[in-house]
Amino acid sequence: MLIDTYGRVATDLRVSLTDRCNLRCTYCMPEEGLQWLAKPDLLTDDEIVRLIRVAVTQLGVGEVRFTGGEPLLRPGLVSIVERCAALEPRPRMSLTTNGIGLQRTARALKDAGLDRVNVSLDTLRPEVFQTLTRRKRHQDVLDGLEAARAAGLDPVKVNAVLMPGLNDDEAPDLLAWAVRNGYELRFIEQMPLDAQHGWTRDGMVTAGDILATLRTRFDLTPEGDEVRGAAPAERWLVDGGPARVGVIASVTRPFCRACDRTRLTADGQVRTCLFAREESDLRGALRAGEPDEEIARLWKLAMWGKKAGSGLDDPSFLQPDRPMSAIGG
Ligand code: SAM
Numbered sequence: 001m002l003i004d005t006y007g008r009v010a011t012d013l014r015v016s017l018t019d020r021c022n023l024r025c026t027y028c029m030p031e032e033g034l035q036w037l038a039k040p041d042l043l044t045d046d047e048i049v050r051l052i053r054v055a056v057t058q059l060g061v062g063e064v065r066f067t068g069g070e071p072l073l074r075p076g077l078v079s080i081v082e083r084c085a086a087l088e089p090r091p092r093m094s095l096t097t098n099g100i101g102l103q104r105t106a107r108a109l110k111d112a113g114l115d116r117v118n119v120s121l122d123t124l125r126p127e128v129f130q131t132l133t134r135r136k137r138h139q140d141v142l143d144g145l146e147a148a149r150a151a152g153l154d155p156v157k158v159n160a161v162l163m164p165g166l167n168d169d170e171a172p173d174l175l176a177w178a179v180r181n182g183y184e185l186r187f188i189e190q191m192p193l194d195a196q197h198g199w200t201r202d203g204m205v206t207a208g209d210i211l212a213t214l215r216t217r218f219d220l221t222p223e224g225d226e227v228r229g230a231a232p233a234e235r236w237l238v239d240g241g242p243a244r245v246g247v248i249a250s251v252t253r254p255f256c257r258a259c260d261r262t263r264l265t266a267d268g269q270v271r272t273c274l275f276a277r278e279e280s281d282l283r284g285a286l287r288a289g290e291p292d293e294e295i296a297r298l299w300k301l302a303m304w305g306k307k308a309g310s311g312l313d314d315p316s317f318l319q320p321d322r323p324m325s326a327i328g329g
């Protein structure tokens with residue numbers, strides 16, 4: 001098991017498949033100038049599948065989420081999913097994507113064994129989308145979402161980050177749209193993980209702000225901790241249900257005590273937390289020909305050193321060197 005000194009057990013693995021992206025969301029990447037990982041440094045498809053196999057068959061991981069950067073940019077994605085679906089025990093698999101290209105790949109991903117998808121969409125207004133992502137791809141995301149639903153990926157969740165002065169007035173509209181379309185909406189508080197290091201606590205929209213705005217139009221009933229488990233989202237029933245809305249308040253209501261995550265970057269580094277400043281290299285061991293048992297040992301050792309919390313509230317908090325896109329969100 002991947003256990004740490006606080007007794008937490010990591011069963012949920014986030015795998016970043018690439019640090020590259022076809023959008024440039026302001027809270028994630030600068031317009032230009034971000035250095036991409038060099039191709040030889042990236043794990044190959046075989047190396048990724050091998051690490052997931054070790055995690056699933058030897059370390060108790062039951063949940064695998066593919067992310068990035070933009071995971072749909074990875075040419076081998078469908079085959080990686082297919083190979084992971086053949087593992088015993090079969091992990092549950094999900095994808096976090098900006099949705100661009102999902103229109104073409106949703107069916108193949110579902111057929112390969114993908115269970116669920118989260119599509120990031122922060123606004124219903126194409127012009128605001130362009131300001132937020134610096135690209136004119138709003139319709140592609142909407143098409144991707146529809147394709148995901150049509151392919152039977154279930155549930156289809158939508159992730160939204162609210163930015164002051166840009167889309168913070170849109171929370172109720174986004175929720176009404178999500179409920180109408182059968183998507184489960186989750187708001188994510190903006191975190192200090194942008195490549196430009198431009199985040200400030202005063203300049204972010206908090207969970208409290210979001211809930212207050214939503215309550216101007218909807219009746220929200222808390223779902224309760226027993227339903228939440230280790231999930232980072234706190235959830236509310238919307239107007240009595242069955243529709244739900246979630247808020248991931250990583251900054252103002254951290255959920256580190258229940259964290260069950262382990263992370264793998266596209267260049268084969270284990271991270272114990274989004275905000276960790278240390279990484280543990282598995283790629284070197286893979287390429288040195290070490291057996292699975294040694295990879296598992298190194299992974300366990302890395303997780304044993306997981307810190308109690310993100311450290312966000314500590315005055316000495318330092319943002320990780322790598323941005324969200326390189327860590328894998
Ligand atoms: N490109 C894919 C996407 O956008 O869904 C996957 C990677 S992205 C880094 C994963 C999630 O992290 C997205 O929902 C995105 O909105 C969110 N995200 C990125 N930067 C963030 C930040 N600074 N604070 C909070 N969420 C962030």
Ligand code: SF4
Nearest residue numbers: 021023025028069098
């Ligand atoms: Fe790309 Fe996702 Fe980052 Fe936006 S949040 S720039 S879509 S990796």
